Amino acid sequence: MSISPHREKRIIELLQKQGSASIQELAEACGVSAMTIHRDLDKLAKAGLIQKKHGGAALAEPSPNQCAMCGKPILERTIFIVHLESGEQKRACCAHCGLIIQGHAKGVQQSLTADYLRGHILSAGQATYLLDSEMAVCCMPSALTFGSRQDAEKFQKGFGGKIANMREAVEYLRENPKGL
Ligand SMILES: [Zn+2]
Ligand SMILES: [Zn+2]
Numbered sequence: 001m002s003i004s005p006h007r008e009k010r011i012i013e014l015l016q017k018q019g020s021a022s023i024q025e026l027a028e029a030c031g032v033s034a035m036t037i038h039r040d041l042d043k044l045a046k047a048g049l050i051q052k053k054h055g056g057a058a059l060a061e062p063s064p065n066q067c068a069m070c071g072k073p074i075l076e077r078t079i080f081i082v083h084l085e086s087g088e089q090k091r092a093c094c095a096h097c098g099l100i101i102q103g104h105a106k107g108v109q110q111s112l113t114a115d116y117l118r119g120h121i122l123s124a125g126q127a128t129y130l131l132d133s134e135m136a137v138c139c140m141p142s143a144l145t146f147g148s149r150q151d152a153e154k155f156q157k158g159f160g161g162k163i164a165n166m167r168e169a170v171e172y173l174r175e176n177p178k179g180l
Helices: 003-019 023-030 034-046 097-105 147-159 166-175
Strands: 020-022 052-053 056-059 080-084 089-092 108-114 122-125 128-129 143-146 162-164
Touching: 003 020, 003 023, 003 052, 003 056, 023 056, 023 128, 023 166, 034 052, 034 080, 089 097, 089 108, 097 108, 097 143, 097 166, 122 143, 128 147, 128 166, 143 147, 147 162, 162 166
Parallel strands: none
Antiparallel strands: 020 056, 052 056, 080 089, 080 108, 108 122, 128 143, 128 162
């Protein structure tokens, strides 16, 4: 038997209101058996919507979708992820914040960034950076990353800015924190 959308909504609403709830409370609120709630919670937990707790459930922690540097929401097109040796990862809204995080973090293993034009993820160390262009999609001075230098140059023709590799981009952001 699949969970009814109505019951799913009711469970989530209750958890949003209270933070957590026992199986018993949920069963009563939904007017079904504890067994049915058990099964519902299994499905909701698999879908990543809730966390099962002893005898009940709580809302799942939202996966961090805010920049660890400035708090802006993270867009797939500009995401920058710093992987640390501890296994932790810090996610940034764009290469601007990402490079700052990378510069301050200890034990950086690898950083990944998104190709602004094509959307795929690539190694930040191998990306071509377009700095301080008029394409100000996120933080200023803007730093867009591309997998190919040609793509970066195409954008530069339209929007100006300065082409750089990662090391040069880090230096640029340090020396021109407000852009030119
Ligand atoms: Zn940011
Ligand atoms: Zn940003």
